[in-house]
Amino acid sequence: MKRSHIRLASILSLAVFATVSLGAGSAIAANKKAVKPVTIQFWNYWDGGNGQALNVLIAEFNKKNKDVIVKPVTFPWGDLLPKLQTAIASGTTPAVAATDIAWMANMNQSGKLVDLGAALGGIKKATAGIYPSLLTYGTYKGKIQSLPASTNNLALFYNKDLFRKAGLNPNKPPKTWAEMRTDAMAISALGNGIQGMEIYVQPGEGLTWQFQPYLWQTGAGFLNKTNTAPTFNSAAGKTALQYLVDLINVDHAATAGQWGAFDKGQAGMRIDGSWMVGGYRDNAPFEFGTAMLPIPDGGVHATNMGGEQIMAFKGKPATQAAAVKFIKWFTSAPIQARWDVATNFMPISDTVANSNVLLKHIADEPALKAFINQQKYAYARPAIATYPAVSDAFSKALEPAFYGTVSVTDALANADAAVRKALSGK
Amino acid sequence: MRTFKKIALRLSDHIALIAMSSIVILPFVWMITTSLKPPKLAFAAPYLYPTHFHWQNFVNAWDEAPFSRYYLNSIVVAVLVTLGQVLTSALAAYAFDRYEFPFKKTLWFTLLASMMVPLPLLVIPSFQIIQHLHWADNLAALIIPRCWSAFGILLLRQFIHSIPRDFDDAAKMDGASVLRVIWSVILPLARPAVATLALFAFLFAWNDFLWPLIVLNSPEHFTVPLGIANFSGKYGTRWTLLMAATVSATIPAVVAFLAMQKSLIRGLASGGINE
Amino acid sequence: MRNKQARTAYLLIAPALILFIGFTAYPFIWSAQISLTSWDGLNAVKKFVGFQNYAHLFADKEFKQSLAVTAIYTVTVTAISTILGFLIALMLQRRGKSSVIYRTIFFSPVVTATVAAAVVWQLLFDPYVGVIDLGLKAVHLPAPNWLSDTHWALPAVIIVGIWKRLGFAVIVYAAGLSSLPTSCYEAADLDGVSGWQKVRYLTIPLMRPVTTLVLITGFIDAIQVFDHIFILTSGGPMGSTNVMSLMLFNQGFKLFRLGYASAIGWTLFLMILVLTMLQWQLRRRREL
Numbered sequence: 001m002k003r004s005h006i007r008l009a010s011i012l013s014l015a016v017f018a019t020v021s022l023g024a025g026s027a028i029a030a031n032k033k034a035v036k037p038v039t040i041q042f043w044n045y046w047d048g049g050n051g052q053a054l055n056v057l058i059a060e061f062n063k064k065n066k067d068v069i070v071k072p073v074t075f076p077w078g079d080l081l082p083k084l085q086t087a088i089a090s091g092t093t094p095a096v097a098a099t100d101i102a103w104m105a106n107m108n109q110s111g112k113l114v115d116l117g118a119a120l121g122g123i124k125k126a127t128a129g130i131y132p133s134l135l136t137y138g139t140y141k142g143k144i145q146s147l148p149a150s151t152n153n154l155a156l157f158y159n160k161d162l163f164r165k166a167g168l169n170p171n172k173p174p175k176t177w178a179e180m181r182t183d184a185m186a187i188s189a190l191g192n193g194i195q196g197m198e199i200y201v202q203p204g205e206g207l208t209w210q211f212q213p214y215l216w217q218t219g220a221g222f223l224n225k226t227n228t229a230p231t232f233n234s235a236a237g238k239t240a241l242q243y244l245v246d247l248i249n250v251d252h253a254a255t256a257g258q259w260g261a262f263d264k265g266q267a268g269m270r271i272d273g274s275w276m277v278g279g280y281r282d283n284a285p286f287e288f289g290t291a292m293l294p295i296p297d298g299g300v301h302a303t304n305m306g307g308e309q310i311m312a313f314k315g316k317p318a319t320q321a322a323a324v325k326f327i328k329w330f331t332s333a334p335i336q337a338r339w340d341v342a343t344n345f346m347p348i349s350d351t352v353a354n355s356n357v358l359l360k361h362i363a364d365e366p367a368l369k370a371f372i373n374q375q376k377y378a379y380a381r382p383a384i385a386t387y388p389a390v391s392d393a394f395s396k397a398l399e400p401a402f403y404g405t406v407s408v409t410d411a412l413a414n415a416d417a418a419v420r421k422a423l424s425g426k
Numbered sequence: 427m428r429t430f431k432k433i434a435l436r437l438s439d440h441i442a443l444i445a446m447s448s449i450v451i452l453p454f455v456w457m458i459t460t461s462l463k464p465p466k467l468a469f470a471a472p473y474l475y476p477t478h479f480h481w482q483n484f485v486n487a488w489d490e491a492p493f494s495r496y497y498l499n500s501i502v503v504a505v506l507v508t509l510g511q512v513l514t515s516a517l518a519a520y521a522f523d524r525y526e527f528p529f530k531k532t533l534w535f536t537l538l539a540s541m542m543v544p545l546p547l548l549v550i551p552s553f554q555i556i557q558h559l560h561w562a563d564n565l566a567a568l569i570i571p572r573c574w575s576a577f578g579i580l581l582l583r584q585f586i587h588s589i590p591r592d593f594d595d596a597a598k599m600d601g602a603s604v605l606r607v608i609w610s611v612i613l614p615l616a617r618p619a620v621a622t623l624a625l626f627a628f629l630f631a632w633n634d635f636l637w638p639l640i641v642l643n644s645p646e647h648f649t650v651p652l653g654i655a656n657f658s659g660k661y662g663t664r665w666t667l668l669m670a671a672t673v674s675a676t677i678p679a680v681v682a683f684l685a686m687q688k689s690l691i692r693g694l695a696s697g698g699i700n701e
Numbered sequence: 702m703r704n705k706q707a708r709t710a711y712l713l714i715a716p717a718l719i720l721f722i723g724f725t726a727y728p729f730i731w732s733a734q735i736s737l738t739s740w741d742g743l744n745a746v747k748k749f750v751g752f753q754n755y756a757h758l759f760a761d762k763e764f765k766q767s768l769a770v771t772a773i774y775t776v777t778v779t780a781i782s783t784i785l786g787f788l789i790a791l792m793l794q795r796r797g798k799s800s801v802i803y804r805t806i807f808f809s810p811v812v813t814a815t816v817a818a819a820v821v822w823q824l825l826f827d828p829y830v831g832v833i834d835l836g837l838k839a840v841h842l843p844a845p846n847w848l849s850d851t852h853w854a855l856p857a858v859i860i861v862g863i864w865k866r867l868g869f870a871v872i873v874y875a876a877g878l879s880s881l882p883t884s885c886y887e888a889a890d891l892d893g894v895s896g897w898q899k900v901r902y903l904t905i906p907l908m909r910p911v912t913t914l915v916l917i918t919g920f921i922d923a924i925q926v927f928d929h930i931f932i933l934t935s936g937g938p939m940g941s942t943n944v945m946s947l948m949l950f951n952q953g954f955k956l957f958r959l960g961y962a963s964a965i966g967w968t969l970f971l972m973i974l975v976l977t978m979l980q981w982q983l984r985r986r987r988e989l
Contacts, residue, residue, distance in 0.1 A: 518713060520713060688801075
């Protein structure tokens with residue numbers, strides 16, 4: 001009886017020991033690797049073609065810099081944020097990450113970001129040439145905590161094949177809301193469930209980000225200048241929402257549903273970003289064109305600004321230095337120009353915009369023109385920590401309006417109340 | 427007349443089975459067909475039988491994601507989790523059934539209640555523990571925390587309860603230790619319950635997504651579900667590639683099941699009663 | 702002697718218990734603490750707010766809808782996959798070689814990574830190029846816009862849930878059936894009992910332990926469902942597929958409301974606990 005106890009205990013303790021040493025062993029192995037050269041992880045969500053382009057650039061960096069090895073790690077877009085959140089909460093952040101600009105306010109507050117201004121020899125030197133509007137996302141309490149890694153905006157994509165079929169001129173995309181409406185109706189009249197215009201109605205940042213340009217075009221805006229109260233619950237805001245709701249429920253030129261009809265050649269038009277240009281050229285089963293976003297009567301040009309910010313996380317001095325070195329290289333004009341060529345993202349500075357590589361690329365890819373022309377009309381989403389909650393509340397209140405179960409007036413009033421609540425942090 | 431009825435019954439069975447299995451198999455057929463299409467024809471008919479054989483999709487998918495590596499990781503994790511759950515559950519279940527000890531009822535109730543804890547709730551605190559143990563980005567974090575199972579203890583305890591104590595006593599008379607009794611008397615007799623638990627544990631570990639996603643950072647540690655998830659993203663989904671990846675991730679698992687199913691069924695079936 | 706017994710028992714339980722305490726109990730209690738804060742998961746400061754999160758929860762319409770959706774999903778997927786699994790296993794019992802093929806087909810979804818399967822289903826449900834709607838249209842049945850329709854999205858994710866789950870039930874039942882004593886059936890045959898009566902009065906009662914097993918595992922799986930709904934609908938349209946795990950995930954990881962998310966998790970836990978205990982009480986009373 002006694003002996004069996006001892007044996008049992010020894011087996012159990014052996015198991016525990018094995019477990020612990022397994023963990024410790026790998027920790028030691030990780031430390032050994034870190035001695036020389038410094039290996040750093042770079043988290044991002046650039047998948048597919050973008051990811052391949054990134055790998056090529058990073059391979060070059062690693063070859064040139066013997067003291068640093070950058071390992072890019074790609075996660076799906078929707079998963080990178082939870083990953084970063086857990087990493088920050090438990091102190092396992094990577095050395096470098098590139099994240100959606102919409103998350104930046106939250107990243108800034110984490111207290112884990114490296115002051116890039118100081119690390120790169122002063123804010124002026126760190127941000128030289130970069131468009132000021134792009135710097136708002138990286139600026140926090142007077143410090144630069146991240147730099148733009150790419151930027152982009154939304155323009156109109158249209159299916160030239162469907163335009164032809166509907167008897168429309170495939171080289172004359174709509175310029176105004178009224179034209180967009182008649183074109184959409186002509187295309188949906190083709191039948192077979194084909195939509196004239198595909199509208200994003202699934203709640204979440206997707207809906208908000210797609211709808212905001214309409215608000216800016218009518219002058220309704222989204223939040224006030226100090227980002228303390230919503231401004232969209234106005235006559236102009238109603239015009240914007242009513243326009244899209246009518247496209248769905250009155251004109252039957254669009255359907256409230258899942259996103260993706262345009263990709264399959266089942267919708268005449270859609271609003272989307274410049275990164276889709278390459279994908280459509282290679283994969284779309286139809287000929288496509290792009291145009292600046294149509295504007296309402298008496299409205300102004302406006303689009304939404306997207307993109308990624310690149311940042312370094314606080315850590316060991318050697319890791320941090322390697323991270324800063326990599327960020328400096330990645331945001332430098334020659335690399336950015338090649339990055340934009342490979343990904344169809346927009347330039348972050350005039351130097352990049354006017355580089356020969358990029359100018360030649362744009363000449364070869366006429367579909368990019370609309371995006372370039374529009375970049376100056378790009379509005380930035382509010383850079384506040386409550387933005388994710390605001391956007392979520394806003395989109396959830398608007399969703400039923402697209403399905404026609406709540407009136408436009410009520411949806412905007414609900415959204416107003418919900419956004420105020422989200423702004424207050426409750 | 428009777429034989430006629432029997433034949434009719436068999437035939438209706440057959441039709442029902444064919445109908446149901448065609449629904450079940452539909453996604454696989456579609457997946458394979460799409461994985462063989464050139465990208466521009468991803469959404470063009472026909473959908474259920476291949477007319478193109480664009481193997482380049484597979485080449486590209488494997489270029490981007492080393493599936494053999496993902497398989498290896500997934501198998502290591504699933505096998506170790508299965509072994510761990512069976513062992514710890516067997517020991518605990520035996521103790522709960524055969525012994526009286528202080529706090530037995532409280533402990534039992536606590537363990538059962540823990541089955542109802544929603545897993546996403548534990549993600550952040552669990553990860554902080556993993557971090558303290560230096561298991562972040564290590565397969566150990568997928569294996570060790572999962573090497574126990576309240577369900578497993580419940581299942582095995584129920585089964586062990588039906589094994590007469592005479593068996594233990596006989597073995598103990600021969601001088602066997604408690605571990606020996608569990609290993610060579612109880613576990614073989616509890617084979618069906620063990621097989622059920624093993625199947626459940628293996629599938630859980632094999633399919634798990636959220637926890638590995640949070641824990642793992644290096645692509646060389648990724649499991650199959652993580653590898654797949656990276657093919658659909660914000661900047662457009664490349665469907666034919668994604669399907670090639672999915673086929674690569676699925677077919678070996680199905681073949682493995684085909685090879686093992688006889689012994690699996692035998693393991694799950696309680697031996698002895700009808701022999 | 703008693704002392705010794707207790708010591709052996711604790712040593713046997715120790716491995717499971719240590720893992721339970723370290724990786725379930727401890728993080729679980731920790732999450733209770735988080736649920737009393739307004740922590741966003743990023744900020745270094747965790748502000749204590751008492752039971753405010755719980756108070757908000759009970760006024761939250763989204764939470765109520767999510768409860769209903771989770772209940773419908775769990776009950777239908779568990780019930781249908783169990784019943785279908787039993788019937789299929791019964792039919793397979795009477796065949797020889799071909800049952801191997803059928804079993805493999807039914808089991809394939811179980812070994813397919815849920816993430817991968819969901820992606821495929823997303824396109825099968827597509828109103829334009831989806832095989833399901835093309836098929837329905839071909840036979841002149843109404844073809845719903847599955848994942849975009851508030852009435853059809855939940856049935857769609859339930860179908861996928863059953864598809865994924867069915868094979869497990871089939872295999873476990875098939876194994877259970879193969880171990881049934883043949884002698885009972887022979888006796889029933891002699892008495893001229895019909896096929897259906899044999900199932901009703903012999904097979905179903907004999908299979909009760911297997912059914913309990915399939916139901917419990919099905920319930921654990923279904924109430925935690927996350928992966929395929931996350932990919933298919935992300936909870937939409939209009940919250941019609943917003944199950945609990947998804948709401949918890951979105952609140953915690955998308956909206957940075959980790960305190961609130963933890964309150965959701967705890968409330969869900971307590972609700973299931975109370976329900977289960979009530980059920981036990983009822984069963985015990987019936988058995989008396």
